[in-house]
Amino acid sequence: xxxxxSKAPNRRPRGAKQHSVVALAVAAxxxxxxxxHAALAASLTLYSAxxxxxxxxxxxAFTKETGIDVKVHSGEGxxxxxxxxxxxxxxxxxxxxxxxxxELQLLSEKGLLAKVAPATLAAVPAQDSSAAGDWVGVxxxxxxxxxxxxxxxxxxxxxxxxxxxxxxxKGKVAIAPTDADFLPLVGAVxxxxxxxxxxxWLKGLRDNAMIFDDDEGxxxxxxxxxxxxxxxxxxxxxxxxxxxxxxxTQSAIHHFSGGDVGGLMNVSGAAVLKGSHNxxxxxxxxxxxxxxxxxxxxxxxxxxxxxxxxxxxxxxxxLKPIGELQPPSLTLKQIGDDxxxxxxxxxxxxx
Amino acid sequence: MSEAAGIGIAPRVWEPGPQARGDRTARPPAFLIGxxxxxxxxxxxxxxxxxxxxxxxxxxxxxxxxxxxxxxRLLVNTIGLVAAASITCAVIGTAAAWLVERTxxxxxxxxxxLAAAPLAIPPFISSYAWVSLSNGLQDFGxxxxxxxxxxxxxxxxxxxxxxxxxxxxLEETARSLGQGPWRCFVRVVMPQLRLALLGGMLLxxxxxxxxxxxxxxxxxxxxxxxxxxxxxxxxxxxxxxxLAVVLIVLCLVCLFAELKVRGHARYARVGSxxxxxxxxxxxxxxxxxxxxxxxxxxxxxxxxxxxxxGYWLLQHAQxxxxxxxxxxxxxxxxxIASIGYGLAGATAALMLAAPLGYLTTRYPxxxxxxxxxxxxxxxxxxxxVVALAFISLTVQTMRPLYQSAALLVIxxxxxFLPFALVSVRAALAQVPRGLEEAARSLGLxxxxxxxxxxxxxxxxxxxxxxxxxxxxxxxxxxATLLLAPxxxxxxxxxxxxxxxxxxxxxAAPYAALMLLISLLSTWxxxxxxxxxxxxxxx
Numbered sequence: 063x064x065x066x067x068s069k070a071p072n073r074r075p076r077g078a079k080q081h082s083v084v085a086l087a088v089a090a091x092x093x094x095x096x097x098x099h100a101a102l103a104a105s106l107t108l109y110s111a112x113x114x115x116x117x118x119x120x121x122x123a124f125t126k127e128t129g130i131d132v133k134v135h136s137g138e139g140x141x142x143x144x145x146x147x148x149x150x151x152x153x154x155x156x157x158x159x160x161x162x163x164x165e166l167q168l169l170s171e172k173g174l175l176a177k178v179a180p181a182t183l184a185a186v187p188a189q190d191s192s193a194a195g196d197w198v199g200v201x202x203x204x205x206x207x208x209x210x211x212x213x214x215x216x217x218x219x220x221x222x223x224x225x226x227x228x229x230x231x232k233g234k235v236a237i238a239p240t241d242a243d244f245l246p247l248v249g250a251v252x253x254x255x256x257x258x259x260x261x262x263w264l265k266g267l268r269d270n271a272m273i274f275d276d277d278e279g280x281x282x283x284x285x286x287x288x289x290x291x292x293x294x295x296x297x298x299x300x301x302x303x304x305x306x307x308x309x310x311t312q313s314a315i316h317h318f319s320g321g322d323v324g325g326l327m328n329v330s331g332a333a334v335l336k337g338s339h340n341x342x343x344x345x346x347x348x349x350x351x352x353x354x355x356x357x358x359x360x361x362x363x364x365x366x367x368x369x370x371x372x373x374x375x376x377x378x379x380x381l382k383p384i385g386e387l388q389p390p391s392l393t394l395k396q397i398g399d400d401x402x403x404x405x406x407x408x409x410x411x412x413x
Numbered sequence: 414m415s416e417a418a419g420i421g422i423a424p425r426v427w428e429p430g431p432q433a434r435g436d437r438t439a440r441p442p443a444f445l446i447g448x449x450x451x452x453x454x455x456x457x458x459x460x461x462x463x464x465x466x467x468x469x470x471x472x473x474x475x476x477x478x479x480x481x482x483x484x485x486r487l488l489v490n491t492i493g494l495v496a497a498a499s500i501t502c503a504v505i506g507t508a509a510a511w512l513v514e515r516t517x518x519x520x521x522x523x524x525x526x527l528a529a530a531p532l533a534i535p536p537f538i539s540s541y542a543w544v545s546l547s548n549g550l551q552d553f554g555x556x557x558x559x560x561x562x563x564x565x566x567x568x569x570x571x572x573x574x575x576x577x578x579x580x581x582x583l584e585e586t587a588r589s590l591g592q593g594p595w596r597c598f599v600r601v602v603m604p605q606l607r608l609a610l611l612g613g614m615l616l617x618x619x620x621x622x623x624x625x626x627x628x629x630x631x632x633x634x635x636x637x638x639x640x641x642x643x644x645x646x647x648x649x650x651x652x653x654x655x656l657a658v659v660l661i662v663l664c665l666v667c668l669f670a671e672l673k674v675r676g677h678a679r680y681a682r683v684g685s686x687x688x689x690x691x692x693x694x695x696x697x698x699x700x701x702x703x704x705x706x707x708x709x710x711x712x713x714x715x716x717x718x719x720x721x722x723g724y725w726l727l728q729h730a731q732x733x734x735x736x737x738x739x740x741x742x743x744x745x746x747x748x749i750a751s752i753g754y755g756l757a758g759a760t761a762a763l764m765l766a767a768p769l770g771y772l773t774t775r776y777p778x779x780x781x782x783x784x785x786x787x788x789x790x791x792x793x794x795x796x797x798v799v800a801l802a803f804i805s806l807t808v809q810t811m812r813p814l815y816q817s818a819a820l821l822v823i824x825x826x827x828x829f830l831p832f833a834l835v836s837v838r839a840a841l842a843q844v845p846r847g848l849e850e851a852a853r854s855l856g857l858x859x860x861x862x863x864x865x866x867x868x869x870x871x872x873x874x875x876x877x878x879x880x881x882x883x884x885x886x887x888x889x890x891x892a893t894l895l896l897a898p899x900x901x902x903x904x905x906x907x908x909x910x911x912x913x914x915x916x917x918x919x920a921a922p923y924a925a926l927m928l929l930i931s932l933l934s935t936w937x938x939x940x941x942x943x944x945x946x947x948x949x950x951x
Contacts, residue, residue, distance in 0.1 A: 141644055240646050283551070305915065413639075
């Protein structure tokens with residue numbers, strides 16, 4: 063007992079101090095809450111599956127230009143599309159900006175997207191935006207085959223992406239089936255060769271390939287020689303080389319040509335949600351994305367490594383000139399909305 | 414330390430203590446029962462929701478979905494790793510404990526602290542360190558290395574405690590009967606360590622099952638990473654819930670086994686005897702090689718994480734690969750968010766735990782024990798399952814909570830309720846009930862009794878629990894990643910965002926701040942609260 067009594071006087075003042083700390087924290091919290099509430103007056107909520115560093119640059123420039131604050135919710139494209147579909151009309155999102163067209167296609171089919179202002183649509187080639195006029199293309203990039211220069215010669219690489227499912231490539235290819243960039247490729251194979259052929263191709267890949275979570279994992283595995291080749295989007299390799307330095311990079315990229323499905327171009331696009339209460343500001347953001355200054359900023363910095371879609375803006379010089387690429391001739395609609403691609407992956411046992 | 418590091422979490426004794434036994438007829442106040450029921454219901458909610466979702470898949474489809482190569486691969490990966498990690502942790506943990514407690518190893522006192530310290534390093538930070546050291550570690554071997562270095566203290570701590578508690582007379586008797594030192598260890602010491610060892614191994618298994626961040630960064634596929642992958646692909650329907658149910662079942666098997674082992678954790682020993690400190694074995698010529706082995710162990714478990722974070726702090730962050738290149742305001746905001754959620758999570762967990770703890774120590778009955786056991790189930794539910802269930806639940810039926818800070822705090826409170834409950838229960842059990850009765854008889858109301866009698870006496874124990882939950886929440890990754898309100902970035906999510914895209918230099922300042930918070934809190938736990946910090950360790 064005496065122990066407790068002797069301790070008690072010590073404890074009181076400490077308790078009092080804790081109270082004041084808690085009170086201070088609560089007060090600070092309230093202030094923060096008020097400040098953020100005040101800022102809400104001019105703010106947009108952006109659901110973004112584009113790379114965070116790209117979006118960070120864009121939103122900062124947009125806020126500087128317009129005074130409109132942008133709150134960003136980042137995620138993987140299909141995840142955000144599925145989230146938007148579930149949230150429906152009462153979603154907090156004003157704008158959806160994503161890396162691949164199928165996610166926008168899905169929301170367009172569900173009738174969740176508002177029409178894009180005609181002037182914004184006119185800024186990019188018509189075939190790179192929604193045929194229904196409810197989303198606009200912003201940037202494009204190319205599927206490529208990364209290969210380890212020590213493990214395989216470029217001349218020995220297959221003529222078609224589909225050949226990677228053949229037994230001779232067993233253990234020599236890496237893929238990231240759960241990366242959002244893989245799904246459009248599956249959609250494209252199904253559109254060009256038919257669903258059964260796509261399923262066979264995926265089953266072949268399942269037997270042949272090392273599986274990674276994302277393209278970053280694939281390109282890193284290829285570069286260190288864990289896999290001879292890997293299916294990625296071009297800019298992951300450009301980024302890896304940026305991070306490691308050109309002299310330490312042990313890999314290169316191979317462009318599929320002659321209209322092979324492997325050279326698919328993916329369009330990154332943006333849309334305004336129909337349920338948004340900030341339609342005018344949201345349209346302003348879309349217009350900003352396809353404005354010349356914004357596209358030039360992205361092309362000049364060694365950050366994005368995507369092809370600008372606005373005419374007259376030169377792409378980053380490390381990219382192969384867009385005129386020299388020979389992608390397959392497919393419309394964005396033919397590539398689909400990912401839902402069948404995801405089913406195919408599941409049927410093939412890849413996810 | 415998200416799902417990591419359960420140090421002796423459930424109490425050893427389920428039966429009511431002797432001082433409480435006389436009160437079985439008393440009826441607890443209704444609001445206490447209500448609050449305890451609410452806590453138990455919250456724990457059950459995500460589990461039941463996941464099961465109900467999974468049950469909507471027809472039997473035929475379920476069989477087709479479960480009996481396929483993907484699930485087989487996940488089972489092989491997950492169970493293989495769980496088994497391998499339990500064994501490596503058992504060997505390293507037991508060897509380290511024996512060397513520190515029973516031999517003339519140089520620097521024993523220092524090693525005793527350093528061997529437990531890896532628990533203060535969140536596994537996904539170790540994972541980040543190893544991956545950034547060599548990306549050749551992205552396979553089974555790498556996963557085993559990271560898990561072992563993060564979790565071997567879970568075996569080390571209980572085995573060291575058991576070794577300290579052994580009566581050396583038994584070993585001396587064996588030696589005098591002609592057994593060599595090795596045979597004496599295997600035939601006399603090991604059987605007595607069995608329960609501590611097994612309990613520790615099961616905790617390793619459980620934490621390996623529910624770990625997410627470390628494996629995601631290593632790109633090693635287990636059930637948790639697959640659930641996340643499916644969510645990212647937009648396939649978070651009933652089919653994913655089926656996979657989640659398989660994971661829950663695996664976790665609960667480990668949890669129940671651990672509780673069973675703990676329930677039997679009694680050593681046959683009649684009378685107190687005259688126990689002495691055991692004589693230290695001489696390592697002889699092996700002394701310095703063993704010393705070097707310890708240096709290597711600490712180098713791998715503490716040196717690599719701290720060293721790699723330090724190394725990357727000095728490197729230039731490439732804007733090309735860094736999703737959120739660190740700047741002072743970003744660092745400040747992320748730190749404030751982590752600390753704020755830590756405080757809120759600790760408060761919420763203690764608020765859930767308090768009525769349960771009070772009921773179990775003051776009004777024990779079969780129903781109360783049931784409620785308490787339900788609360789301990791939370792230790793076997795992976796953060797990713799809770800988060801996914803809450804997303805579906807709130808988007809469908811509880812929209813005001815959807816994407817709210819409150820929902821994230823509730824998730825934290827559920828995930829770390831067992832830790833808070835152990836502390837509250839242990840603290841309350843040490844307050845003689847007579848003190849409260851005396852205070853009441855002298856005219857104090859129930860609130861005054863709580864404030865003037867219970868609070869001062871239980872303060873250190875509850876403070877230890879609060880600190881423990883604070884550090885778990887402040888370094889939590891999985892639930893934070895999935896449930897954080899729009900625009901909220903914590904230290905853990907920033908480390909994740911940068912490391913996922915291999916931007917190691919950009920991740921370093923966030924990782925360093927996380928380590929700082931974690932190590933400071935652990936230091937506070939050990940020095941300020943002392944023995945009250947580890948109630949389960951006895």
